[in-house]
Amino acid sequence: MNSKTHILLIYTGGTIGMVKDYESGVLRAFDFDKLSKHIPELEQLDCRVDTVSFESPIDSSNMNPDHWVKIATLIEENYEGHDGFVVLHGSDTMSYTASALSFMLENLAKPVIFTGSQLPIGDLRTDAKENLITSIQIAALQKKGKPVIQEVGLYFEYKLYRGNRTTKINAEHFQAFASLNHPPLAESGVHLKVFDEYLMQRKNTKRFVVHKDLDANVVILKLFPGLNREVIRRVLGTPNLKALVLETYGAGNAPTDPWLLEDLEEALAKGLHIVNVTQCSGGSVIPGRYKTSEQLRQLQIINGKDITTESAITKLMYLLGSGVSHKLFKTVFETSLRGEMQQK
Ligand code: ASP
Numbered sequence: 001m002n003s004k005t006h007i008l009l010i011y012t013g014g015t016i017g018m019v020k021d022y023e024s025g026v027l028r029a030f031d032f033d034k035l036s037k038h039i040p041e042l043e044q045l046d047c048r049v050d051t052v053s054f055e056s057p058i059d060s061s062n063m064n065p066d067h068w069v070k071i072a073t074l075i076e077e078n079y080e081g082h083d084g085f086v087v088l089h090g091s092d093t094m095s096y097t098a099s100a101l102s103f104m105l106e107n108l109a110k111p112v113i114f115t116g117s118q119l120p121i122g123d124l125r126t127d128a129k130e131n132l133i134t135s136i137q138i139a140a141l142q143k144k145g146k147p148v149i150q151e152v153g154l155y156f157e158y159k160l161y162r163g164n165r166t167t168k169i170n171a172e173h174f175q176a177f178a179s180l181n182h183p184p185l186a187e188s189g190v191h192l193k194v195f196d197e198y199l200m201q202r203k204n205t206k207r208f209v210v211h212k213d214l215d216a217n218v219v220i221l222k223l224f225p226g227l228n229r230e231v232i233r234r235v236l237g238t239p240n241l242k243a244l245v246l247e248t249y250g251a252g253n254a255p256t257d258p259w260l261l262e263d264l265e266e267a268l269a270k271g272l273h274i275v276n277v278t279q280c281s282g283g284s285v286i287p288g289r290y291k292t293s294e295q296l297r298q299l300q301i302i303n304g305k306d307i308t309t310e311s312a313i314t315k316l317m318y319l320l321g322s323g324v325s326h327k328l329f330k331t332v333f334e335t336s337l338r339g340e341m342q343q344k
Contacts, residue, residue, distance in 0.1 A: 012088060014089050016090075039129060069212045075210070083110060094166075098114045098166065099163060109208065111141075112153070115155045167310060213323075246274055284305050300330065
């Protein structure tokens with residue numbers, strides 16, 4: 001890290017900056033000035049930290065694509081003047097936002113590190129300080145004058161993950177996130193270890209582009225034993241629905257009931273994009289491994305491979321918003337664009 005490294009800290013809300021309302025006991029967001037007062041350690045960092053905050057910080061359960069555009073725009077406007085970005089965000093939907101931003105920020109050559117905490121910054125036992133300080137240090141890492149991390153990451157409880165590979169797995173433990181299909185990019189202990197072999201390697205110096213057109217006419221449908229035809233028909237018949245993430249069992253398996261295949265086939269014929277994603281936290285869809293996935297494969301349903309549901313739904317929004325043709329959609333979805341899925 002050198003003393004001139006210049007980081008922008010974007011505060012969107014979340015537990016990290018919340019206070020307890022003493023009357024009701026409910027946690028609510030408070031303004032960013034108070035957050036910075038709680039972290040005098042920021043002054044000791046060997047880099048310059050600018051801060052910007054959402055006018056009204058939010059609990060991340062209220063996040064939506066407009067907020068993602070707001071974050072992307074802040075990064076776009078400050079891209080030239082800063083070496084890295086840290087986004088403070090509630091943990092509940094952090095994996096969705098990190099995934100969405102990874103697609104929206106094309107040819108990213110600087111770190112965008114998402115972090116938050118399970119306990120508010122003012123709490124005696126807070127995990128906020130370590131998460132925030134190390135995130136800033138990671139965003140400020142440079143090698144030969146270039147940022148070490150050139151992608152969207154998520155730092156929580158001593159580990160930096162690729163953002164679009166993460167899932168929130170625990171509402172209570174400090175270790176709230178997992179990335180079961182991709183190893184951590186860095187680990188913080190006595191030393192901050194970066195695993196270069198797992199980082200996104202930029203093969204080009206193409207211009208940084210921010211995509212802001214997202215199409216949210218999408219839905220996630222999780223299979224469960226007993227899911228009935230009426231529900232599926234209603235979901236598939238939703239007006240303007242353009243794409244569906246079908247959370248299947250195990251290696252991409254679904255019931256073989258003829259009515260289910262008929263309904264899916266009819267929806268596909270009407271132009272709906274359907275992505276097969278496993279509801280397991282780790283592992284991959286393997287089309288045709290079992291008879292129960294072979295029929296989905298024959299229908300030409302998109303293979304979500306080892307993508308997370310969070311990444312799949314945001315990738316759909318991004319691709320639909322980018323106007324990828326119907327013919328190419330399956331091929332483009334099945335291609336890893338930002339390291340969000342295995343290549344083959
Ligand atoms: N409900 C909070 C949020 O996601 C939880 C957190 O910050 O960890 O905004």
